[in-house]
Amino acid sequence: MPSAIKTAEEYGDDLVVLFVEVQGASSTQAERFAYDRKWMGTNAMWTSERVFSTGAKGIPNFALLSADGELIMKGHPGSMHSKIMDAIDNEIASAKKGPKDAPKALKSAYKAFAKADYTKAIAAAEKVASSEGDDAAAGAELAKRFKKDVDAKFARVDWMLKNAYLLEAEELFESLEKSVKGLASFEERVTTLGETFDSAEMKADLKLAKSYAKIEGKLAEDGLDEKVLKKLDKFIKKNSDARVVARGKALLKMASE
Numbered sequence: 364m365p366s367a368i369k370t371a372e373e374y375g376d377d378l379v380v381l382f383v384e385v386q387g388a389s390s391t392q393a394e395r396f397a398y399d400r401k402w403m404g405t406n407a408m409w410t411s412e413r414v415f416s417t418g419a420k421g422i423p424n425f426a427l428l429s430a431d432g433e434l435i436m437k438g439h440p441g442s443m444h445s446k447i448m449d450a451i452d453n454e455i456a457s458a459k460k461g462p463k464d465a466p467k468a469l470k471s472a473y474k475a476f477a478k479a480d481y482t483k484a485i486a487a488a489e490k491v492a493s494s495e496g497d498d499a500a501a502g503a504e505l506a507k508r509f510k511k512d513v514d515a516k517f518a519r520v521d522w523m524l525k526n527a528y529l530l531e532a533e534e535l536f537e538s539l540e541k542s543v544k545g546l547a548s549f550e551e552r553v554t555t556l557g558e559t560f561d562s563a564e565m566k567a568d569l570k571l572a573k574s575y576a577k578i579e580g581k582l583a584e585d586g587l588d589e590k591v592l593k594k595l596d597k598f599i600k601k602n603s604d605a606r607v608v609a610r611g612k613a614l615l616k617m618a619s620e
């Protein structure tokens with residue numbers, strides 16, 4: 364598990380790490396367990412719902428999926444560490460180039476999308492789609508897929524705002540704002556979110572979110588330290604109207620159970 368946490372830290376958004384608790388622990392118990400072992404504070408996700416069966420016996424076991432959801436390898440992580448890391452590197456490199464069987468005319472679109480230049484990527488795919496060549500249908504499908512992926516990123520910003528992950532939402536929005544510049548289909552969403560982040564209310568909430576993030580980060584780094592939890596409790600009482608307070612209360616409740 365520690366090596367998986369390190370992997371999540373190293374690869375960031377290039378790799379989705381999903382941990383599945385399979386021994387019947389409650390969500391509170393599992394969260395405490397992770398905090399106590401200083402496994403929090405990364406982009407890794409946690410659940411008790413098995414996404415699918417790996418077919419491997421015993422725990423821990425793992426499954427590594429490609430960008431297209433195909434099974435690359437599975438087994439016991441402890442005995443396959445170097446092979447897993449090589450496979451991850453190869454898959455990330457491959458995903459950025461696009462599928463091996465992708466039409467040559469669409470290679471530049473895949474590369475642009477991998478660099479988060481969504482405007483260029485979609486334009487390149489749509490150019491192929493508007494041609495009368497053999498790859499027109501593939502270009503139209505790729506442009507549709509790219510737009511769907513970008514739409515999902517905007518939906519992620521919306522979720523973050525709703526659940527008070529304000530700093531994360533702001534960072535993702537700023538990245539998206541640059542990446543979709545000139546795309547008419549996303550102009551309205553950019554404008555609306557821009558107004559949200561520019562509001563006086565949001566600026567005040569973001570300031571408090573930064574203070575909260577320092578406390579939460581300290582708990583992720585050091586575990587559920589009593590002194591830090593008292594600092595969290597003090598922050599909650601002092602800033603009862605802050606949007607991040609709901610997250611702080613949930614964290615404090617988990618730590619006390």
